[in-house]
Amino acid sequence: MLLNVSYSDKNITKKIDDAVGKPIPLKERWAMGGIGSPKLHITEASVEINNLLILDNNLNTCNIELRPKGIIVGFRSRLESYGLIIPYYKLNVYKGEMSIRSIYMDHYFIKVRTDTKAIQKFFRKMLDHRANNLPTNIEDL
Template sequence: MIFNTTYKNEDYLFESDQQLGKSFSIMERIRLGGIGSGRLMIHQISPKLKLGKLEFSEIDYGNIELRPKGIIVHYTSKLERFSWVIPYYRLNLYNAQFYSIHANGNFIQFEKNKNYKENKKFLDRMAQRKIDVLDLGYYDE
């Protein structure tokens, strides 16, 4: 689900808590080594996620927030901020020429530049957390 979070959005707060669980406490954030990525440069975004964006040559950025049962991808377009709520069971990660996040037929591709290299540990931790939460250990057998 995509929400415009430029201003306080009650629907976003309710849906994100329902689908992904409440945000981590301070102690859990410290234990996890942080729950948010740094800034990632967006290469391409699926048409359904553009939400009224006009095509200009600006650079868009996004970041990722961990929740107990999923992630939230926050990204900006002009002066608006959007949040994409993705439960782990719908999340697909692809690490090829670009690092991309897919869910429900939508995607965001991030550039593999300096910002990506600085966030590599976080992205690996996010992928491992998805495996742990969904209990996908049967692949190791």
């Protein structure tokens, strides 16, 4: 789900926490070596996301935050912050040509450049975290 996360709203926070879990505690963040990605350059996006990105003339960048049950892909448009909330069971990551990775959920997608070792290392960490935390039963959703 695509949400405007610019303002502190209890309803939006509850939706995010229900979908991908509460933020990872600080002690676990240290043990994992961080939960945020480096700056990712967006090369292509789905229609809804692209319509937000073209509203300003800034570089189209995003970042990814790991959560216990999913990820949040965050990006900015004008003065607003948006988050694409993706539970692990809906997350699909594809490796494309020329170091492009595609992140898909339902009808949303974002394609980013993965041309540095730090970004490739983060994607490996994200996919490993997904494998360890993917629900095994339908009741776990």
